[in-house]
Amino acid sequence: MDKTILVTGATSGFGEAIARQFAKANWRVVAAGRRGERLQRLVDEFGAEKIAAAAFDLRDAAALQVAMQEIPDAFQQIDVLVNNAGLALGTEKVPEARLENWIRMIETNVTGLVTLTHLLIPRLIERKGMIVNISSAAASYPYPGGNVYGATKAFVTQFSLNLRSDLHGTGVRVTSIEPGFAETEFLMVRLGGDKKASDAFYSGFKPLSAADIANAVFWVVNQPAHFNINRIELMPVSQSSAGFQIFKE
Ligand code: NDP
Ligand code: 8X3
Numbered sequence: 001m002d003k004t005i006l007v008t009g010a011t012s013g014f015g016e017a018i019a020r021q022f023a024k025a026n027w028r029v030v031a032a033g034r035r036g037e038r039l040q041r042l043v044d045e046f047g048a049e050k051i052a053a054a055a056f057d058l059r060d061a062a063a064l065q066v067a068m069q070e071i072p073d074a075f076q077q078i079d080v081l082v083n084n085a086g087l088a089l090g091t092e093k094v095p096e097a098r099l100e101n102w103i104r105m106i107e108t109n110v111t112g113l114v115t116l117t118h119l120l121i122p123r124l125i126e127r128k129g130m131i132v133n134i135s136s137a138a139a140s141y142p143y144p145g146g147n148v149y150g151a152t153k154a155f156v157t158q159f160s161l162n163l164r165s166d167l168h169g170t171g172v173r174v175t176s177i178e179p180g181f182a183e184t185e186f187l188m189v190r191l192g193g194d195k196k197a198s199d200a201f202y203s204g205f206k207p208l209s210a211a212d213i214a215n216a217v218f219w220v221v222n223q224p225a226h227f228n229i230n231r232i233e234l235m236p237v238s239q240s241s242a243g244f245q246i247f248k249e
Pocket of ligand 1: 060
């Protein structure tokens with residue numbers, strides 16, 4: 001296999017599972033995230049010829065640029081970019097929500113994602129490559145407390161569709177993956193590190209797993225070059241939409 005994939009958010013959850021699945025299938029993987037020690041563990045496990053670590057904060061455009069320049073030569077020709085890193089912060093409704101959380105979500109889920117994408121577009125066009133954006137079911141379904149998080153994911157979905165339009169004729173494929181509830185560190189981060197509350201939420205039903213999402217990404221990437229999957233929405237069977245609410249005076 002002579003192909004390279006860059007996965008953001010590879011220190012945990014979906015990104016780690018995606019990095020592992022592609023490394024096992026003999027892809028070269030650039031694994032990105034802030035927690036360098038977790039990235040190093042992947043390098044140690046798979047070997048430096050399979051995985052290269054890129055430790056940077058997506059919100060820091062200068063650090064991002066340096067990290068991309070420092071990727072080892074053998075990993076520079078990126079065929080697939082998986083924009084997976086992201087987060088939700090807080091479950092409060094708008095009147096109680098903290099502005100700094102909103103700004104951090106926008107900086108990570110939107111600004112960081114477009115900055116990295118913009119930087120890698122020339123290489124992806126040269127390689128007739130692919131972009132897989134990890135959006136969310138929250139892009140399409142509003143829920144109480146979803147406010148800015150859902151809006152950042154609506155951006156990711158729409159940006160994916162618009163990338164397809166602008167990349168028309170280049171051969172670059174673009175897919176938006178839109179998961180429902182999956183058990184990772186996501187909810188613990190959202191709840192400020194409260195693992196007990198996160199465990200309680202996931203108990204009593206079977207959420208999606210990081211491996212489920214990695215399988216979906218592996219499937220879309222491995223379709224033939226003429227075949228674009230525009231978007232996939234996926235949920236645990238136990239999850240469905242509950243519809244509208246009425247407030248009565
Ligand atoms: P995790 O919290 O397990 O993983 C999030 C990853 O994002 C981590 O690797 C983290 O790495 C990285 N990350 C966060 N902030 C930054 C930053 N500023 N710079 C660089 N990397 C960052 O959650 P998931 O695996 O569940 O989430 C992956 C994606 O899936 C997210 O975009 C999320 O919104 C989306 N999603 C998740 C769902 C779920 O139910 N779990 C449902 C739908 C969508 P580090 O902290 O080391 O920087
Ligand atoms: C909910 C998905 O991303 O809001 O269906 O947890 S998310």
